Amino acid sequence: xxxxxxxxxxIDAGQARIFGVDVASQPHQIRQLVGVTGQYASVDxxxxxxxxxxxxxxxxxxSSRAAKxxxxxxxxxxxxxxxxxxxxxxxxxxxxxxxxxxASLISRPPLIFxxxxxxxxxxxxxxxxxxxxxxxxxxxxxxxxxxxxLDEADQLADRVAVIDRGRKVAEGTPEELKTSVGNSTLYVxxxxxxxxxxxxxLAQRILGETSARELAERPSATARTPEPGGLSIALPxxxxxxxxxxALRSADIGIVTASVRQPTLDExxxxxxxxxxxxxxxxxxxxxx
Amino acid sequence: xxxxxxPASQRRLxxxxxxxxxxxxxxxxxxxxxxxxxxxxxxxxxxVVQPLLFTAMFTFIFGGAIAGNVKAYLPTIITGIxxxxxxxxxxxxxxxxxxxxxxxxFDRFRSLPMARIAxxxxxxxxxxxxxxxxxxxxxxxxxxMGYRPGGGVAGVAAGWILVVIAGWSLSWIFAWLGTIxxxxxxxxxxxxxxxxxxxxxxxxxxxxxxxxxxxxxxVKVNPVTLxxxxxxxxxxxxxxxxxxxxxxxxxxxxxxxxxxxAVWSYSRKV
Numbered sequence: 001x002x003x004x005x006x007x008x009x010x011i012d013a014g015q016a017r018i019f020g021v022d023v024a025s026q027p028h029q030i031r032q033l034v035g036v037t038g039q040y041a042s043v044d045x046x047x048x049x050x051x052x053x054x055x056x057x058x059x060x061x062x063s064s065r066a067a068k069x070x071x072x073x074x075x076x077x078x079x080x081x082x083x084x085x086x087x088x089x090x091x092x093x094x095x096x097x098x099x100x101x102x103a104s105l106i107s108r109p110p111l112i113f114x115x116x117x118x119x120x121x122x123x124x125x126x127x128x129x130x131x132x133x134x135x136x137x138x139x140x141x142x143x144x145x146x147x148x149x150l151d152e153a154d155q156l157a158d159r160v161a162v163i164d165r166g167r168k169v170a171e172g173t174p175e176e177l178k179t180s181v182g183n184s185t186l187y188v189x190x191x192x193x194x195x196x197x198x199x200x201x202l203a204q205r206i207l208g209e210t211s212a213r214e215l216a217e218r219p220s221a222t223a224r225t226p227e228p229g230g231l232s233i234a235l236p237x238x239x240x241x242x243x244x245x246x247a248l249r250s251a252d253i254g255i256v257t258a259s260v261r262q263p264t265l266d267e268x269x270x271x272x273x274x275x276x277x278x279x280x281x282x283x284x285x286x287x288x289x
Numbered sequence: 290x291x292x293x294x295x296p297a298s299q300r301r302l303x304x305x306x307x308x309x310x311x312x313x314x315x316x317x318x319x320x321x322x323x324x325x326x327x328x329x330x331x332x333x334x335x336x337v338v339q340p341l342l343f344t345a346m347f348t349f350i351f352g353g354a355i356a357g358n359v360k361a362y363l364p365t366i367i368t369g370i371x372x373x374x375x376x377x378x379x380x381x382x383x384x385x386x387x388x389x390x391x392x393x394x395f396d397r398f399r400s401l402p403m404a405r406i407a408x409x410x411x412x413x414x415x416x417x418x419x420x421x422x423x424x425x426x427x428x429x430x431x432x433x434m435g436y437r438p439g440g441g442v443a444g445v446a447a448g449w450i451l452v453v454i455a456g457w458s459l460s461w462i463f464a465w466l467g468t469i470x471x472x473x474x475x476x477x478x479x480x481x482x483x484x485x486x487x488x489x490x491x492x493x494x495x496x497x498x499x500x501x502x503x504x505x506x507x508v509k510v511n512p513v514t515l516x517x518x519x520x521x522x523x524x525x526x527x528x529x530x531x532x533x534x535x536x537x538x539x540x541x542x543x544x545x546x547x548x549x550x551a552v553w554s555y556s557r558k559v
Contacts, residue, residue, distance in 0.1 A: 006400050008400060019297040028303070031400060032300065032402045033302070034400070038396055040396075042397035044321065045394075046329070055320070058313070059318075060401060061310060136294065
């Protein structure tokens with residue numbers, strides 16, 4: 001879908017408009033409005049970092065002096081000035097990714113597509129990438145980014161759309177999505193992992209079959225809470241956590257830890273899609289304005 | 290740069306690339322191709338080795354049989370090899386273009402508001418350097434072996450220019466192959482199938498009269514024959530004949546057919 005919106009692929013069905021410009025009929029105008037940073041760095045291996053930015057600047061119609069200045073400026077902004085005259089083939093993944101984003105910003109586009117910009121980056125580089133994205137948003141850019149890391153969506157996005165097997169299954173602010181699943185989640189870890197199912201059905205009975213959504217039975221929940229005996233229970237009302245705990249106590253089911261918190265987007269995703277480990281990439285598209 | 294972003298409302302969007310932009314983008318892409326050559330000098334292997342090797346080899350092998358002796362064969366073979374090396378050099382243009390298009394950077398070129406012809410025309414302009422090297426080395430080898438062209442300096446220079454023009458024109462065929470084939474090997478294979486008939490079914494190595502009639506019919510319309518006739522007239526006789534006109538017309542026809550095809554298939558390529 002991203003490749004269609006960025007005019008890399010023809011649109012095969014439907015219609016798309018960006019800032020009121022039709023994507024299918026005016027690809028040349030769309031290309032002046034959007035910046036794209038793909039999953040794989042779209043920079044030239046044979047050129048140095050500075051040469052890459054200068055080439056793209058020239059192609060975008062900057063004079064050679066302006067292209068040089070812009071390249072210098074962007075390299076500084078992305079902490080790449082020391083690597084300016086090195087060929088990209090000697091760059092690390094994180095440096096390529098930053099250079100790629102820098103290249104997308106030469107035209108100072110109001111809409112920026114980021115396709116999984118932090119996949120495969122170490123936590124520090126990811127944090128830097130997040131800061132850059134926040135800077136862009138502060139400057140008034142609309143950023144549309146896809147990610148598989150739901151905490152990334154939670155951190156950055158104003159609006160999140162959940163895409164499951166090519167279809168949008170939910171959309172809203174992170175808060176809206178979280179409340180749609182339940183106000184809060186009770187997380188408990190049992191001393192006896194064999195009694196997980198028993199505890200789950202007990203909780204369900206206490207909370208009422210309809211209001212409580214219980215995730216322990218799903219293979220997904222064990223995937224998210226790898227330790228045995230972990231159970232996360234969606235609560236219609238945080239105050240009812242004690243009801244569940246008292247019931248567990250009277251049934252003689254011992255617990256190691258218990259906590260009540262807001263559901264994470266991970267849990268939202270599980271609840272909405274009903275599965276987690278799917279070969280089809282669960283994708284979250286988030287939009288920030 | 291104070292802000293990173295210019296809002297959509299403050300932008301003036303152009304609906305198409307102007308001629309001026311197209312030319313400047315082509316130069317930028319040519320600059321990129323030259324940088325690439327500079328950093329991968331092995332790309333010059335074919336245009337350096339082939340002129341030396343083939344000129345010496347073919348002259349000594351065929352010289353006695355076709356022209357009686359090596360020296361008498363030189364005016365025929367040197368001009369023939371000039372055309373052949375230009376054609377081989379443009380085959381490499383197609384393969385390298387295919388390899389290049391596999392790379393991520395082409396996604397960026399496609400997402401930029403730039404002329405669709407620039408990514409093709411740029412590297413092809415840079416390849417003029419390769420054709421020039423190939424032609425120069427072939428001529429130098431010829432001179433060393435005793436080739437004394439009758440056309441003098443002006444005739445040789447004009448012939449050299451014609452070789453470079455022909456190389457550039459014919460390379461559009463291979464650029465088009467580069468945009469329709471999936472792999473560089475396929476371009477190479479298809480290129481061979483085009484290159485061999487075009488060079489050997491011409492008057493590059495033997496006089497056309499020695500061929501059977503049906504083959505002569507093809508040889509006469511082969512653009513490579515047209516180019517070789519023109520080069521011979523220029524270099525050996527120093528004469529600007531109708532053949533030169535035919536050669537230029539043939540080259541123009543190749544460009545007129547294959548350049549639009551190549552651009553069209555490039556811009557709809559996934």
